[in-house]
Amino acid sequence: MALNSGLQIDESALIRSAQQGDHDAFEQLVRLYDQSVLRLAMNLLRSPEDAQDVYQEAFLRVFRNLDNFRFDCSFHTWLYRIVTNLCLDQMRKRKVRKEEPSVLAAADGPLDRMDSVAEERVDGDPQRHLFSGQLRTRIKLVLEGLTPRERMVFELRHYQGLRLKRIGEILGTTEEAAKNCLFRATQKMRVALGDFV
Amino acid sequence: MNHALSCADARMLFALLLYGELSFDEEERVDSHLDGCADCRTALEREKSLHAAFDGVAVEPSAALLRECRTELGAAVRLDQTPRPARSASSEPAGWWDQFLNLVGGMSIMRPVGAVALIALGFLGARLLPSLNLALVGGQIVATTQPVVARVSDVETQADGSVRIVVDETRQRTISGNLDDQHIRALLLEAVHDPSNPGLREDSVSLLSRRAQSAEIRGALVYLVSHDPNDGVRLNAMRGLKAYAADPEVRGALSRALLSDANPGVRTQAIDLLIQGPDDQSLPKVDRAMIGTLQELMLRENNASVRQRCQRVLEAINASAEVY
Numbered sequence: 001m002a003l004n005s006g007l008q009i010d011e012s013a014l015i016r017s018a019q020q021g022d023h024d025a026f027e028q029l030v031r032l033y034d035q036s037v038l039r040l041a042m043n044l045l046r047s048p049e050d051a052q053d054v055y056q057e058a059f060l061r062v063f064r065n066l067d068n069f070r071f072d073c074s075f076h077t078w079l080y081r082i083v084t085n086l087c088l089d090q091m092r093k094r095k096v097r098k099e100e101p102s103v104l105a106a107a108d109g110p111l112d113r114m115d116s117v118a119e120e121r122v123d124g125d126p127q128r129h130l131f132s133g134q135l136r137t138r139i140k141l142v143l144e145g146l147t148p149r150e151r152m153v154f155e156l157r158h159y160q161g162l163r164l165k166r167i168g169e170i171l172g173t174t175e176e177a178a179k180n181c182l183f184r185a186t187q188k189m190r191v192a193l194g195d196f197v
Numbered sequence: 198m199n200h201a202l203s204c205a206d207a208r209m210l211f212a213l214l215l216y217g218e219l220s221f222d223e224e225e226r227v228d229s230h231l232d233g234c235a236d237c238r239t240a241l242e243r244e245k246s247l248h249a250a251f252d253g254v255a256v257e258p259s260a261a262l263l264r265e266c267r268t269e270l271g272a273a274v275r276l277d278q279t280p281r282p283a284r285s286a287s288s289e290p291a292g293w294w295d296q297f298l299n300l301v302g303g304m305s306i307m308r309p310v311g312a313v314a315l316i317a318l319g320f321l322g323a324r325l326l327p328s329l330n331l332a333l334v335g336g337q338i339v340a341t342t343q344p345v346v347a348r349v350s351d352v353e354t355q356a357d358g359s360v361r362i363v364v365d366e367t368r369q370r371t372i373s374g375n376l377d378d379q380h381i382r383a384l385l386l387e388a389v390h391d392p393s394n395p396g397l398r399e400d401s402v403s404l405l406s407r408r409a410q411s412a413e414i415r416g417a418l419v420y421l422v423s424h425d426p427n428d429g430v431r432l433n434a435m436r437g438l439k440a441y442a443a444d445p446e447v448r449g450a451l452s453r454a455l456l457s458d459a460n461p462g463v464r465t466q467a468i469d470l471l472i473q474g475p476d477d478q479s480l481p482k483v484d485r486a487m488i489g490t491l492q493e494l495m496l497r498e499n500n501a502s503v504r505q506r507c508q509r510v511l512e513a514i515n516a517s518a519e520v521y
Contacts, residue, residue, distance in 0.1 A: 023274070030270065038258045038266060048262055055266045056273055063274055132253065139254045157216055159255055164218050179218060186212035193247055 015075055019066050030059055037083050044087045044155055058083045080170045084152055091148040142192040150185040153178050202230045207237050211244040376408055386417055395427040402430055406437025415441060422450045428460045435466050442470045452490050461500040468506050488516045
């Protein structure tokens with residue numbers, strides 16, 4: 001069940017209606033999850049254009065394959081399988097081609113392509129501002145250094161707040177494997193950022 | 198049997214501890230270790246700081262991006278080559294997809310997006326208020342699937358103690374079509390005057406600007422340049438009039454904006470449009486009346502950037518920046 005406009009909407013009923021060709025139901029279904037899908041893609045790919053592509057491709061696949069959805073898992077898990085696969089593909093391609101890194105080398109230090117999208121203001125103490133900016137840049141670089149799977153598990157656990165059991169279901173692996181992945185990711189980040197905190 | 202953890206082992210588990218992903222036994226062992234180890238308690242505090250710092254790089258997609266995604270998805274779903282037919286023959290009323298197909302006769306929807314300005318007012322980008330989807334069925338209020346904007350306009354107690362409520366309802370509809378369609382234009386012309394939604398006005402003006410060759414649309418743009426309270430709407434309307442800056446009515450509106458608009462960006466754009474030649478590369482084209490307007494602007498303009506722009510134009514045509 002999900003909440004929408006203050007009224008409880010039966011997700012299963014929406015899915016069944018959408019499966020029968022009701023496009024209003026499909027629209028409502030999209031709106032239940034599209035914000036978190038876009039946030040996930042944006043955080044992983046750090047490019048509004050790529051995030052937009054993933055958003056569109058994911059929901060088009062849902063639209064085209066909704067008839068095949070048999071309620072064997074939750075709709076959320078099914079949708080996230082599609083989204084995470086698309087994001088992983090994109091991240092792996094980038095790793096191979098080494099193109100379009102989100103953090104670019106610049107004469108006066110690394111620059112993040114997303115800084116113009118989501119610049120978080122730290123008012124007050126300029127030194128604190130500088131430190132905070134350096135820490136953010138460093139975190140972004142470390143995140144880029146993780147393997148796509150580590151990055152994905154970290155994203156789903158830390159930013160999307162999903163339990164490891166659910167993450168395992170989404171990624172087609174066990175809870176234990178997801179746990180190991182998260183463990184490796186956090187270890188790498190602690191080592192790389194230890195001198196900042 | 199539980200083994201006591203070393204400091205190194207305990208610290209390895211801090212991240213999973215903070216995520217609440219340790220088993221009961223593992224957490225017990227970490228807690229036991231922390232009870233007797235001040236250094237690890239300090240290390241745990243550092244881990245918490247690191248944990249919190251991760252939040253600083255999270256990106257929240259803008260509302261504009263989400264809206265764009267929804268609009269594009271709506272168009273892509275329409276253009277999809279394999280629209281899914283209903284599973285079963287049904288006597289239910291046709292959904293918007295079927296109504297849409299009936300409306301356009303299935304002709305334009307298969308064209309590439311770039312070829313047709315397909316506007317979807319409502320689908321996934323609805324601007325109506327959240328729906329209060331209630332209906333009275335069998336004496337009970339139940340949710341309906343029809344999106345309805347409702348507002349209680351009157352309440353009154355009846356003689357028998359019951360309450361009488363008057364609800365104004367606005368039913369949401371999706372209408373799609375080409376910019377050359379008169380109905381679509383009429384709706385957009387209506388939307389540019391919606392006082393409650395500057396974003397809607399701005400988007401509608403951008404769309405209408407593509408058809409500024411129409412006198413009706415040009416008239417609406419001229420009106421907006423002079424009267425809309427939103428800077429973005431006025432700027433968009435001015436951009437739409439760029440190709441018609443020689444038109445007397447348009448020049449009048451631009452001159453008024455130049456001398457009286459509160460926004461320096463609008464005033465600068467007014468200068469640019471008023472002096473533009475037949476093409477963007479040619480020298481400023483300024484008549485005597487225009488020189489007077491620019492000189493008057495120099496007298497009253499407080500914004501340095503606008504003054505500079507104005508002065509450069511006057512210098513370019515060898516006119517004095519002062520009025521004698």
